[in-house]
Amino acid sequence: MLAEVVEKLKKTGLQAAPPAHCYAGPGDVACDVCTGRKRKAFKSCLVCLASYCETHLQPHYESPPFKKHKLVKATGNLQEKICSHHDKLLEVYCRTDKQCICLLCVMDEHRGHDTVSAAAERTEKQKQLGATQSKFQQRIQEREKELQDLRQAVQSLKCSAQTAVEDSERIFTELIHSIERKCSEVKELIRDQEKAEVRWAEGLLERLEQEIAELRRRDTELEQLSHTEDHIHFLQSCQSLCAPPGPGDLSSITVSSHVSLEAVSKSVSELKKRLEDVCKVELDKVSESVKEVHTVRTREHFLQDSCQLTLDPNTAYESLCLSEGNREVTRVREIQSYPDHPERFDYWDQVLCREGLSGRCYWEAEWSENGDYGVSIAVSYK
Template sequence: MHKKHKEVKSCLICLASFCETHLKPHYEVPSWKKHKLVEASGNLQEKICSEHDKVLEIYCRTDQSFICYLCMTDEHKSHDTVSVKAYRTEKQSELKEEQMKSQQRIKEKQKKVQELKQAVNTIKLSAQTAVEDSERIFTEMISSMKKRHSEVTELIRGQEKAELSRAKRLLEQLEQEIADLQRRVTELEQLSHTHDHLHFLQEIKVLVSGRHSPPTIRPEDSRSITVNQHLSFDGVRNSLSALKKRLEEFCQEEFIKI
């Protein structure tokens, strides 16, 4: 049983794919050297005109379809047409522009991630400072105020938890968008290196149109994403200070009565 060799090229004239060994005649026989070779493909029939059995090497802008050179003399005679290679060149620029946009959006979102992480640290520090202040104030108060002390601490932690929870959701959302965009950049990069013009044009139409792109926050919305990194607990602190003062005044008044 003969070992099957890997197919490396497909001939659009022979309508067959060949391994390195059987491909040699296309490089050596003068009449075969003119045959058009492309990357090995299992779907050669898709590159052939169903009406004329010729290679689809023309793009009709009027009908937005791929045609052969015989179609140009028939139903597409007066249409606006261009070679597949030339059309690929046009679309290649669109691909590069899309790549640049995606890279820029990644940078913007990575910057926002760093800002959110810094905001998280600021919130934690602010919350911790507020808790320590409340601890200091409540230790100066009598034991009957311990219940209030616990309630105030829970209030602070609740505000901290709410802000951190929101920041976490935003971080996860941005990181997911970055992953989706990086995957899109990879797909665009892979597509940019293909030598199969028809495959390129068929895929770029889907990728650039965005029909299969993951839902994402629009750039203008991304700039509005923020968390309250300057979360203030001054209200709690001021209320406790006022309470302490009133308690001291009350105690002083009562001590005079003793």
């Protein structure tokens, strides 16, 4: 068939050379009739199994036998449209085997199969494609909306995070300055007390030194008086020298053998510990608050915090069936033959797990077609 067409086209005579852009280049389908430098193919014929440029395609428009041929957009994979068994055009679709076949295949290995014309199947598929495309477009719109919302959430999160960072820095800076001020006040208080005590002690030192000097003077005079031989002078001086210290003299002074400010250091250490405890508790709350911030929460997030639980068969209600290993529970219509137990639920469809949980829990339930339900004992909790 191709040889006859080529021979007929050659008889049409030589044409003027086409512009350079009409020649086939890399990635183009070349005309099967052109000799020498081939031009781009304009159409492909499914009957001739050949591709033609606009010049060599003319017989398909002018010659009655060629007008019956099936023309398609130029393609280089024409052999894919031909049956490999019968070398005929694939124009029937087998719904049983879900493949394109030729007319001879219908009478041969595909006899009795659900077959329709390829054109009819395409029409049906186009309807399905249109419905699927509508779903895709709806899904695209939904996803674009989610994308926009997520971008806004991310932007809002960034702004909020920046504000939180700046506020945290400001508050912690103020807290540091406050602690530094309190530290300065404590140091100043200690120094003031030190100065007062030292000033008072130095006054006492001076008076003690004066009193000691006076007592030594009188002791010297008494020693001299005791050796005098002048009885009159002795009697006249003895009374004044033996008189006790006057009321202006210092009374007895009690001095601590070890003066220390360890109590101050201990108080500051206790304050430090209390501040650390308060900071730990409050910072844990801050950390939990930060972890609670999510722009989006998916099932994967919950699974990260999930844990497996084991059900307690001694508490299961009689219409609850536990799986092997007591990991899952399903509500059934048949009464289960559980032994009597004081902890078993006998009114509500309930069962307890052996492990204890606190906080917020998220359960997943799967419903069956007959209305029964099963719960997978894998929960996420905070």
